[in-house]
Amino acid sequence: MAGQQGTRAVGWVVAVHETTPRTARRALVVARAARRSRCGVTSTRRSVMMVQAVEHGATTPVDEKKEKELKRVVCKFGGSSLANAERLREVTKLIKLQMEKSEQYPVVVLSAMGPSTNELLAAGEKALLEGIVDISTVRTRAYEACDSLGLNKEDLVDPLLSNLDQLLLGIKFIKELSPRTKDQLVSYGERMSVRIMAAHLRINEALPAVHFDAYDLGFRTDSNYTNAELLSCTHGLIQDAFQRLVGENTLAIVTGFIAKDEKNCVTTLGRGGSDLTATTIGAALGVTEVQVWKDVDGILSTDPRLVKDVVQVPLVTFDEASEMAYFGAKVLHPVAMQPARKYSIPVRVKNSYNPNHPGTRIVNTRDVNKDKPVTSLSLKRGVTVVDIVSTRMLGAYGFLAEVFKVFAQLQISVDMIASSEVSISLTLDKACGSDGTCGTLEQELSEVANVQFERNKAIISIVTNVPRSSWVLANAMGALEEGAIDVEMISQGASKYNISFITKEKDCEKALRLLHQKFFEE
Ligand SMILES: Nc1ncnc2c1ncn2[C@@H]1O[C@H](COP(=O)(O)OP(=O)(O)O)[C@@H](O)[C@H]1O
Ligand SMILES: N[C@@H](CC(=O)OP(=O)(O)O)C(=O)O
Structure with missing residues (x-):
């Protein structure tokens, strides 16, 4: 009669000890079920009750x-x-x-x-x-x-x-x-x-x-x-x-x-x-x-x-x-x-x-060359893009480290990143502002950089066989261009399985449909 207060089950034996009459009643139900499943009830008492459901005959080899x-x-x-x-x-x-x-x-x-x-x-x-x-x-x-x-x-x-x-x-x-x-x-x-x-x-x-x-x-x-x-x-x-x-x-x-x-x-x-x-x-x-x-x-x-x-x-x-x-x-x-x-x-x-x-x-693994290059497409809305440009001279030492120290201190996690030596664009998955987090973030980052927040964006991710990334990128860009969708940021990430794009949130469903047509319906 496991899972109830004052009960324990060990191997083939179910034991209920120092229990209330109510728990005892519940124990009886389990014990009866145990009997039906080839176990036997060997003794019961009322308030301090012991139920043993012991398997008939020998133990399992x-x-x-x-x-x-x-x-x-x-x-x-x-x-x-x-x-x-x-x-x-x-x-x-x-x-x-x-x-x-x-x-x-x-x-x-x-x-x-x-x-x-x-x-x-x-x-x-x-x-x-x-x-x-x-x-x-x-x-x-x-x-x-x-x-x-x-x-x-x-x-x-x-x-x-x-x-x-x-x-x-x-x-x-x-x-x-x-x-x-x-x-x-x-x-x-x-x-x-x-x-x-x-x-x-x-x-x-x-x-x-x-x-x-x-x-x-x-x-x-x-x-x-x-x-x-x-x-x-x-x-x-x-x-x-x-x-x-x-x-x-x-x-x-x-x-x-x-x-x-x-x-x-x-x-x-x-x-x-x-x-x-x-x-x-x-x-x-x-x-x-x-x-x-x-x-x-x-x-x-x-x-x-x-x-x-x-x-x-x-x-x-x-x-x-x-x-x-x-x-x-x-x-x-x-x-x-x-x-x-x-x-x-x-x-x-x-x-x-x-x-x-x-x-x-x-x-764990599969032969990626056997299947289609694109496995699936996913969509994340409510994304904020943060553009961070260093206020120091080109090649300034430790810029990236200083930026990420701020994110670590504020415990803000980042999804996508695109960077040059003096600028970083990254995405946050919460539309910030409501809890004041962006205010603090902006304040802290302003110490080392010019910061701009762009809200109402979406990330479309293509889970793909990255060795085929040139083919995937060319086709994705072609489809989005035909649909007049602006791609605002691209990241092929450290992951070998994902190519992601940023679009405006209002365009994201259309973009998803265009990509789906290209990779799964043609
Ligand atoms: N790529 C996807 N593949 C399958 N289902 C998806 C996908 N993306 C979104 N979904 C949605 O996820 C739902 C199943 O997940 P969820 O609602 O969490 O199921 P459950 O509540 O049964 O655990 C589906 O009904 C489907 O609408
Ligand atoms: N009930 C929880 C946990 C959960 O996993 O749900 P589901 O298996 O229905 O997605 C939720 O709705 O988040």
């Missing part, structure tokens, strides 16, 4: 066990795959199919249901700005799912919803919605979806499913709320937690996106961060594959909401996928590929609405 471990996969389902009860049933089928294939339980990572994260953030703003506490959309979605699946919503989601109400009341009266509060607020989305899904799998499917909040499985981050970074200790903590709390006989349903910092406050890994939760678990457990289930047939040549005739990309490398995500493709979290690349864990992006499609495989 080592080789067979190793083989099983090798087949374990992580399945991550995003919000679009979890919109309602009907989708949860579909996801159930996919989990069961995976269990049949690999003959063991996958680790399931879930995002919040549908647009719950956006709704929670909107509820926070409403409490702050209008003094209205309203979580009706989130509550309705959770209730409808519970009702449709025949689950007890009073036990399952009401405690969380009532905490959520309290939190929004706090925001209303204190008139504060800090990044830390936002993280606490959005965490309810993932925390509810895992509880509903695990209960459904337990009660309706007789599977030994247990929900876990990722911070109880070792997810630790820094305190950079809303975009926190995982601490290096997380890897070992996850291994230890899975061994202690999950083992082989539990179907773990884990929250994506959320973690805790060293102050024990909830943090989040940035929007779309459940992908990173999945690859981090995959890397820590050394699984055979991390499956990321979405509502599209894998990675596409560009954002299908912007271009009609997109094509599916069957195979990309971790580097290519990272570049795409970093430069705006919403399909994957920008950091999600790092753990998978480091530990060579293949990732597959699949469509929960079309599960027979093979999806996109993401691997």
